Amino acid sequence: MSTISEKIFSRASGKNAKANDFVIADVDFAMAHDGTSVLAVKSFKEMGEEKVWNPDKIVIPFDHLTPANTDTTAALHHEIREWIKEQKISNFYDVGEGICHQLLPENGFALPGKLVVGADSHSCTYGAFGAFGTGVGATDMSEIFASGKLWFKVPESIKITADGNFNDGVYAKDLILKIIGTVGVAGATYKATEFYGTAIDSMSMSGRMTLSNMAIEMGGKAGIVPPDKTTFDFLKGIAAEEYEPVYADEDAIYSSEYTFDVNELEPQIASPHQVDNVSDISDIKPAKLDQAFIGTCTNGRLEDLEVAASILKGEKVAIRTLIVPASRNVLIEAVRKGIVETLLEAGAVIGSPGCGPCLGGHMGVIGKGETCISTANRNFKGRMGVGGFIYLASPATAAASALTGEITDPREI
Amino acid sequence: MDNIIKGKAWIFGNDIDTDVIIPGKYLRTKDMQVFADHAMEGIDPEFSKKVEKGDIIVAADNFGCGSSREQAALALKYAGLSCIVAKSFGRIFFRNAINVGLPLMEADVECNEGDEVEIDLHEGTVTVNGKEFQGNKLPDFLLEILTDGGLVAHRKAQKNKQ
Numbered sequence: 231m232s233t234i235s236e237k238i239f240s241r242a243s244g245k246n247a248k249a250n251d252f253v254i255a256d257v258d259f260a261m262a263h264d265g266t267s268v269l270a271v272k273s274f275k276e277m278g279e280e281k282v283w284n285p286d287k288i289v290i291p292f293d294h295l296t297p298a299n300t301d302t303t304a305a306l307h308h309e310i311r312e313w314i315k316e317q318k319i320s321n322f323y324d325v326g327e328g329i330c331h332q333l334l335p336e337n338g339f340a341l342p343g344k345l346v347v348g349a350d351s352h353s354c355t356y357g358a359f360g361a362f363g364t365g366v367g368a369t370d371m372s373e374i375f376a377s378g379k380l381w382f383k384v385p386e387s388i389k390i391t392a393d394g395n396f397n398d399g400v401y402a403k404d405l406i407l408k409i410i411g412t413v414g415v416a417g418a419t420y421k422a423t424e425f426y427g428t429a430i431d432s433m434s435m436s437g438r439m440t441l442s443n444m445a446i447e448m449g450g451k452a453g454i455v456p457p458d459k460t461t462f463d464f465l466k467g468i469a470a471e472e473y474e475p476v477y478a479d480e481d482a483i484y485s486s487e488y489t490f491d492v493n494e495l496e497p498q499i500a501s502p503h504q505v506d507n508v509s510d511i512s513d514i515k516p517a518k519l520d521q522a523f524i525g526t527c528t529n530g531r532l533e534d535l536e537v538a539a540s541i542l543k544g545e546k547v548a549i550r551t552l553i554v555p556a557s558r559n560v561l562i563e564a565v566r567k568g569i570v571e572t573l574l575e576a577g578a579v580i581g582s583p584g585c586g587p588c589l590g591g592h593m594g595v596i597g598k599g600e601t602c603i604s605t606a607n608r609n610f611k612g613r614m615g616v617g618g619f620i621y622l623a624s625p626a627t628a629a630a631s632a633l634t635g636e637i638t639d640p641r642e643i
Numbered sequence: 644m645d646n647i648i649k650g651k652a653w654i655f656g657n658d659i660d661t662d663v664i665i666p667g668k669y670l671r672t673k674d675m676q677v678f679a680d681h682a683m684e685g686i687d688p689e690f691s692k693k694v695e696k697g698d699i700i701v702a703a704d705n706f707g708c709g710s711s712r713e714q715a716a717l718a719l720k721y722a723g724l725s726c727i728v729a730k731s732f733g734r735i736f737f738r739n740a741i742n743v744g745l746p747l748m749e750a751d752v753e754c755n756e757g758d759e760v761e762i763d764l765h766e767g768t769v770t771v772n773g774k775e776f777q778g779n780k781l782p783d784f785l786l787e788i789l790t791d792g793g794l795v796a797h798r799k800a801q802k803n804k805q
Contacts, residue, residue, distance in 0.1 A: 252782060265670060269713050272673060276795045278802070295671060303671045351711040351735055367713035367739035369794045376798070381784070415658050416705035420734050449708060451734055504658060589667035589710070610662040610709060612685045 231481040233387040234454050235422040238362040238476055242345045249386040249483070258344040259287055259470070260374045263330045264303075265294035266349035267310050269368035274375050282317050283378035289339055290314055291323040291330040293584040298325075299592040328557025328583040331355040331443065331527035335435070336559055338468035342457040342475040347374060352527050352607065354445040358438035359465070360457035360475055362422070365446065385422040385451045386485040387478075388413070392429040394492035399641035401537070402437030403529055403605065403624035405429065406444045407498035408490060411508025419449030421485060424478060429492040430455055435464045436533040443528045444607050447505040497639055500622035503611040511639045517621065520600040522547070522632035523614075524625050525554030525581070526588045529605035532563050534625040539569040541629040541643055542576035548635035551578040552594045554586035578632075590614045603631045648726045648746060648762040652754050652771070653694065655702040659686070660709035661736065665718040667710075678714045679721035696723035699762070701754045703729065707736025713743060720745040726762050728752060728769055728778070741785050744793030750778025764789070 232240070233249070240246055243253035262270050267290055274282075282288060290310070298304035307325075314322045323333050331352050334340045342360035347353065349371040356363025366380065374380050390413075392405055423445050430438065438455045445453025455461075457475045465473075497511040524530070524538050535555060542551075553573055555561040561583055564570045570580060579594075587594035588606045590613050596602050598617030605628050609620035623631070626640035633643065663685025665678055672678075683690035700706075700719070706729035707715060716739040719727065727740065727747040740747045748762055754771045761770040767780025781789070791797035 252784070266711060266713070268671075268673065273795050277798045300671070306671060306673075349711055351709065353711075365711045365735050367711050367716070367735055367742060369713060369742035370738055373794060373798065415708060416731065419705060419708075419731055446709075449705060449733060589662075591667050591671075595668075608660075608662070608709065610660045610685075612666055613662045616666070616685075 231479050231483060233478050233482045234424055234456065234476050235362055235385055235387055235452060238343060238345055239382060239384045241343070247384045249384050251384045252381060253384060254379050254381050255345055257347045257374050257378055257380060259289060259339045259346045260371065261289045261330055261334060261348035261350070261353065262371050263290065263294055263350055264292040264296060264307055264310060266368045266371060268306050270349055270371040270375065271310060271313050273369045273372035277372060277376060279376045282375045285318045286320060287378065288319050288375065289321040289334060290319060291327060291333045292325050293329045294589065295591045296325040296584045297582065326558060326582050328560065329527045329530065329585055332531065332556035332560065335359065335439065336557060338465060338470040341465065341469055341473040342461060343473055347380065351446045352443050354450060354453045355439050355443040355527060357442035357445065357452050357454040358435060359461055360454060362452050362454065364452050385420060387422045387424055388418055389484040389487040390423050390425050392425070392427040392490040392492050394429050396429065396492055397495065399626055400495050400497055401624045401626060402433055402440040404495055404498040405490065405492060406441045407500050407508050407622065408495060410444060410447050410506050411498070412488060413448045415447060415504055415506045416449045418445065421450060422452040422454060423450050425453065425455045431458065434533060435460060436531045440528055447607055497624060497627050499627070499637060500609055502609050502619040502621065505609060505622065511627065514637055517601060517637050519549050519603050519631055519635055519637065521550045521552065521594065521596055521602040522628045523552045523587060523594060523602055523604040523606065524628050525556065525586050526606040527556065528607040529625050530554055530556030530560065532560050534605065535560065535564045535569050538625045538629040539572040541626060541640060542578065542633065543572050545576055545633050547577040547632040549632055551632040552581055552586065553578045554581035555583045557583050587614055603628050603637060646763060646765045648764070650697040650699040650725050650760060651695070652699050652701045652756060652758045652760045654754065654756045655700060655706070657703040658705045658708055659702055661707060661712050661715040662709055664707065664715040665712065670712060670714050675717055675721045678718035682718040682722035691722050694722050694724065697725045698723060699760045700724055700727045701752060701760060702727070704731045706732050708733035711735045713739045716740040716743045716745050728760065728762065741788050742794040744789060746789055748778045750776050752776040
């Protein structure tokens, strides 16, 4: 009678782990990016540690402020590169390779049944593959660098079931916004969510990653989709190591359950400044926009760019439109398919693969009083720039809105 | 770290996220003073000037939700706060605070801005204006990390014992 989380923590801790138990677990893969590795390496050195526990189990992508925006950032990047060399960490992805949460899946580190811990809150993305993916801070990561282990409180789980078929113009992003609007930004705090239902079964890995990515926006520790043929097909030939899928028992205990009817779902918008401030697009008050941003670990994948291109093809954007592919591979595929050409002809700006302006560091921050429609996962006050306003939506809604300069239902374009 | 923490309260509401605790543009440094100077800037740009050493934050639900940035906990610690009391915390912030040696306590307390607050970490209690509120006492192994001054110091202490 165990949930997926309980089973993964049982294997990783070598004990029969139940919800609310404290366990010390072996981490299968550990990730830190250019942002969090700085303090993680600082703590690692202060701990008096010399060698990481296993250089092949550590993955470090540079994605947050890449290419470096200031001399301070450049110096910190340099320092981390030196440390990576010294520690012989082979899985290093430098400037322009892409976002950590895209690179770990693309390179087969997000695997069913594994415990994958990242020094980034959106590490819950790996749950799309049936892994227990979760975020920690820098000093926790230094503890993992040193020992390969970390303490966890085994979470209770929430069961979320979404059945039905997506209508045209409605996507995984709309579903997860709807879920967060219902559960609330603190509704899953300290808990894991498991996703079930025919709408999830029929979803691509790209859609599932969008879903799992935003589990943290309900406070969730993980957002797990049970692996199936779609998962195994994606992983064929790329898995970094062998894996064993884990499924919940039929009599697993959930702390709460929610069901959603996707047949009834329309495009969703999260208005400033909370991610659970969600409404149907038909109920949204008109809002003038200054910028559209399509990208991030939530929605910067090929499918997302493809949807945007299908809407922008042969048209001209009315506002600044930034498009940042989630990885080099995504960008290459988008070039091959003519998507990039379509987007450029429509007046969009293409940024180098990475996090872009999502966290307000560079490459398209917004000014005081400005409003951005974004495919990212957070619309917190000031996140993309002090005094700015962020609306969260799907790539289709963002693209449709880019054409009109105000929030626009993609079904009307 | 003392078991009893006393200080003056600053009141905050629900869902205080890490982006308002320390905006993203200040993250790229190892200078703790930079984090401290911009603590809570997203809500109150003057906060770091007003806060005094030993002060305590008393907040509602989901304090520290959002990003994994440890700089959020560091900003509050180096701004001089001695403890964060909230009805609940974002889970990554919760871990980060303990790891950097910033005490915290889950408790639902009645408190006004400026009230003197007393926290007993070992009892898991918060006292305001003579009224005691029972909070969730931290497990012993987390109290040990806090007592050592955070995870780096704790790991060193453990190694020295071996």
